[in-house]
Amino acid sequence: MILRRSPQHGRFDPNDNISSDPRRVARFSFDEVLRQPESWRGAAAAGTKMLTFLSSALALFLSVPLLVFVALPHIRKYVAGGVCKSTAKLNGKVVVITGANTGIGKETARDLAGRGAKVILACRDMAKAEAAACEIRNTTGNQEIIVKKLDLADTKSIREFAENFLKEEKELHILINNAGVMLCPYSKTADGFEMHLGVNHLGHFLLTFLLIERLKQSAPARIVNVSSLAHHGGRIRFHDLMGEKSYNRGLAYCHSKLANVLFTRELARRLQDTGVSVYAVHPGTVFSELPRHSVVLNVLWTTFQYFLKTPAEGAQTSVYCAVVEDLESMSGKYFSDCKPAYVSTQGRHDETAKKLWDVSCELLGIQWD
């Protein structure tokens, strides 16, 4: 029995038996044959769709473990950046690190302590600093980890720190100007300097000035100024250094980090043939407490911490510039990932560096030739 499709619905009609009429059978079979390629095409299209779906699902299914086990470790290694491979020992050497109670400073202190140095943690928060010192003593076995009070937002505190240090320590081989603030709401230091410029640049400028003779006496000696890639966005706005006419907290950080680069450049020029060399450093983008003044950045930092350097990884370039052998010819240069890095046009401007030096001396009431 052959059934014919109903013309309206295209379904087989049980009431229309055409097998009894041979002419209708022949015509029906011919029509069906004619229609077949269309149904094959439909079936083939459906098959292709299914295959595409299955292969996408398979690709997705395979890409997750591929990403986790193959790509992510490579990404992580890339993010970690350069490593200081020097095995230099620092027994008998004296190191001062500012802002060493947390983040990059603490890990720099831990590394240098592990190499045998006497490390002075120069910090504003004594409780946090004592806890960090205790941790460093326990992990390195080095008991010569000393905590000293230093608030870079107050020139009185900086002078007191230096006075005590010079009384107690006969030598200073490595000074790491690491402490820093970022994205502070508009505020001023005890001496009326805008906070970023005051802490990140002027505070370290004064500290270095007060300790420079001890560094020279202890030569070979080194100074490491922890700057940032953010210096590329900075300008030295001599007409409004304290941001009183216009203030943007992101830019204020950039300006202060450019000041670190220019200070390094000018200091290196002035320290030629003294045995004291100086380097500026970008530590990388590091998961630390630095974005504490920005809720948004804090959330981003925490969410994407896997793709940021750890503080220990961030400390590598500071450690490299402090200990690696034969780096003296590179004095004044800017480093990132344990190698020289590109400095912005502003950061290479000698006239600006000289002017900033003079203005800094004037603001701090010092004479440093």
Ligand SMILES: NC(=O)c1ccc[n+]([C@@H]2O[C@H](COP(=O)([O-])OP(=O)(O)OC[C@H]3O[C@@H](n4cnc5c(N)ncnc54)[C@H](OP(=O)(O)O)[C@@H]3O)[C@@H](O)[C@H]2O)c1
């Ligand atoms: N993290 C990054 O991605 C990154 C990138 C480029 C450059 N850097 C630079 O790396 C350096 C270290 O930053 P970090 O990431 O380790 O940040 P952090 O974890 O916030 O550490 C900053 C340190 O500076 C100290 N500090 C702040 N104000 C001070 C003051 N007035 N007097 C004395 N110490 C003060 C802090 O002390 P308290 O704990 O008492 O506040 C802390 O110990 C900074 O110079 C920063 O600009 C960081």
